[in-house]
Amino acid sequence: MNKIVLARYLESVDWIVDIPNDFEVYIYNKGDVITSPTVVKRATRIIPRPNAGRESETYLYHMMTEVQDNSDFTVYAQADPFTHSPDFLDLVSIWRHWDDLQPLSWCWKDDSEVPPTYLLREYQSRLDGRLRIRPERFSLHSWSPVEFYDKGAVQTGLTYRELHPDLPDGGNMAAHFLNLAGLPHISEKAAAHSLGIFAYGALFAARNELIKEVPEIAMKQLYKASMAHPCYGYVLERMWLHFFGCDFELPRFLPALPEDILNDGWQAPKTATYGR
Numbered sequence: 270m271n272k273i274v275l276a277r278y279l280e281s282v283d284w285i286v287d288i289p290n291d292f293e294v295y296i297y298n299k300g301d302v303i304t305s306p307t308v309v310k311r312a313t314r315i316i317p318r319p320n321a322g323r324e325s326e327t328y329l330y331h332m333m334t335e336v337q338d339n340s341d342f343t344v345y346a347q348a349d350p351f352t353h354s355p356d357f358l359d360l361v362s363i364w365r366h367w368d369d370l371q372p373l374s375w376c377w378k379d380d381s382e383v384p385p386t387y388l389l390r391e392y393q394s395r396l397d398g399r400l401r402i403r404p405e406r407f408s409l410h411s412w413s414p415v416e417f418y419d420k421g422a423v424q425t426g427l428t429y430r431e432l433h434p435d436l437p438d439g440g441n442m443a444a445h446f447l448n449l450a451g452l453p454h455i456s457e458k459a460a461a462h463s464l465g466i467f468a469y470g471a472l473f474a475a476r477n478e479l480i481k482e483v484p485e486i487a488m489k490q491l492y493k494a495s496m497a498h499p500c501y502g503y504v505l506e507r508m509w510l511h512f513f514g515c516d517f518e519l520p521r522f523l524p525a526l527p528e529d530i531l532n533d534g535w536q537a538p539k540t541a542t543y544g545r
Contacts (some may be wrong), residue, residue, distance in 0.1 A: 276347035278326035297327040325495035338481040353470030356400040362471035372468035375401040409443040451487040467507040479513040
């Protein structure tokens with residue numbers, strides 16, 4: 270059966286009563302005890318966890334202990350998903366139309382201008398009434414979004430470089446992190462590209478079979494990262510979709526054209542006469 274995994278600290282989770290019955294609800298609780306009778310009744314499980322590692326620790330713990338190798342969906346979300354996804358419940362209700370790997374967020378926070386309001390308005394004007402989803406493209410080298418300047422993202426990149434002085438200036442941070450995580454095959458793909466794609470607030474859904482394809486040793490390495498420096502939590506936020514098969518974009522080197530195309534027609538004369 271489909272599941273929703275919620276990483277909860279002090280947020281109210283009364284809203285879970287509106288989650289469609291197609292989903293079991295797992296609440297990983299890092300805050301005060303949940304006593305609401307309606308929440309306790311609707312939740313499939315409420316699992317106490319130490320307040321460490323933010324949502325990354327929650328997701329990875331669930332992936333390593335609960336996920337079965339099947340085609341069911343698991344949604345991963347913070348306990349207040351509406352900050353990042355105003356249409357969250359409506360999106361969950363149409364899960365049969367999802368891609369196997371489905372981003373579910375729209376923005377970071379409306380009042381923070383991340384992304385800028387004008388940019389969100391421009392995107393929404395092209396949705397023609399469809400539900401709001403907007404994955405963000407970002408540089409694998411600077412960690413900054415492509416379409417605007419995000420000071421916090423740039424600072425994450427600077428902090429990562431301070432933690433890893435072996436990474437050359439301008440080096441591909443995603444490829445470096447993925448290699449440390451024991452995912453060399455994904456690291457190689459990142460190294461060959463310039464852009465990644467992420468969902469704000471680490472809000473996404475994936476079929477369980479995609480999650481089970483990640484080697485156990487890599488999951489353990491990622492878990493260690495989630496419990497280490499806070500910077501890694503922001504790195505993980507941008508990497509989730511790529512762990513489970515999302516392609517990188519903007520190849521750094523385009524493939525060479527075949528010789529038959531290079532040698533077919535449009536050849537310059539032996540004696541150039543251009544400009545005469």
